[in-house]
Amino acid sequence: MGERYPHEVAAHSSADWPLLELLVTRLQLAPGQLLVDAGCGTGGVGLWLARALSVHLAGLDLSAAAVQHATARATAFVPAERAAFRVAALEATGLPDGCAHAVVCVDALGFATDRTAALREFGRVLAPGGRLALTRALRRDAAPDYEEHARAAGLVLEHVDERPDEPATWERVFRLWIRHADTLVRELGDTEAQNMLATAHRSLPLLPGRRAVLLTLRRPAEDRSPRPGADTMTGPGHQNGGRAMDERTEQ
Numbered sequence: 001m002g003e004r005y006p007h008e009v010a011a012h013s014s015a016d017w018p019l020l021e022l023l024v025t026r027l028q029l030a031p032g033q034l035l036v037d038a039g040c041g042t043g044g045v046g047l048w049l050a051r052a053l054s055v056h057l058a059g060l061d062l063s064a065a066a067v068q069h070a071t072a073r074a075t076a077f078v079p080a081e082r083a084a085f086r087v088a089a090l091e092a093t094g095l096p097d098g099c100a101h102a103v104v105c106v107d108a109l110g111f112a113t114d115r116t117a118a119l120r121e122f123g124r125v126l127a128p129g130g131r132l133a134l135t136r137a138l139r140r141d142a143a144p145d146y147e148e149h150a151r152a153a154g155l156v157l158e159h160v161d162e163r164p165d166e167p168a169t170w171e172r173v174f175r176l177w178i179r180h181a182d183t184l185v186r187e188l189g190d191t192e193a194q195n196m197l198a199t200a201h202r203s204l205p206l207l208p209g210r211r212a213v214l215l216t217l218r219r220p221a222e223d224r225s226p227r228p229g230a231d232t233m234t235g236p237g238h239q240n241g242g243r244a245m246d247e248r249t250e251q
């Protein structure tokens with residue numbers, strides 16, 4: 001994970017120190033703004049970013065167990081009013097239009113039933129000028145589909161950062177998942193844990209020849225299409241955003 005990796009993040013993903021550094025650089029958040037962590041799992045990545053960047057955090061995940069876990073960990077990172085987690089799908093976050101200054105989605109998009117719908121949803125919740133940071137991976141010999149991702153989200157591709165260490169990180173993570181399957185079930189619930197374990201077994205042999213990137217996509221600042229709530233929300237505890245985060249959307 002890297003020598004300087006903050007182990008408290010405890011991600012169920014390839015979120016190593018180089019990725020955390022890239023996220024800090026690429027998201028370009030200002031203190032007080034709202035970050036959405038889509039497919040947040042047990043919340044470590046979003047919580048670490050919320051503390052490092054002094055922003056508000058709205059995390060969501062399909063797994064009720066993961067959301068419960070993330071909620072329990074939040075105050076170890078930020079004051080209670082700065083972070084809220086909800087059960088929701090990537091494709092239907094339940095968040096207001098244009099509420100987020102950034103969306104981060106680490107190793108979760110691949111699990112979406114409808115990837116295009118999830119990307120469209122991220123584009124919808126982003127405020128003009130806001131950024132989506134998304135981890136993606138493909139075979140080295142495959143043609144990248146990054147522009148397609150941007151188009152699906154109604155966003156513009158801003159950066160493609162290579163992650164050369166990602167396959168080795170995944171190998172370590174997959175082996176840990178398999179070794180600690182009972183912990184995964186406890187933290188994420190049976191369905192999500194079984195999905196992840198199946199992914200681990202399927203993906204381990206494919207790691208050589210894998211190319212991983214962090215994509216940064218931006219909603220154009222000049223995009224002034226009406227987005228109710230875009231100028232009213234500064235954090236999960238504020239106005240409509242606060243209500244949205246209190247009403248859990250069970251999927």
Ligand SMILES: C[S@@+](CC[C@H](N)C(=O)[O-])C[C@H]1O[C@@H](n2cnc3c(N)ncnc32)[C@H](O)[C@@H]1O
Nearest residue numbers: 011012013039040041062063089090108111192
């Ligand atoms: C590999 S984990 C990554 C978790 C987290 N982003 C991290 O870096 O630790 C993938 C997460 O995606 C969640 N997930 C899978 N499908 C989802 C969906 N359709 N909507 C929301 N979350 C989903 C799983 O419950 C799991 O927590």
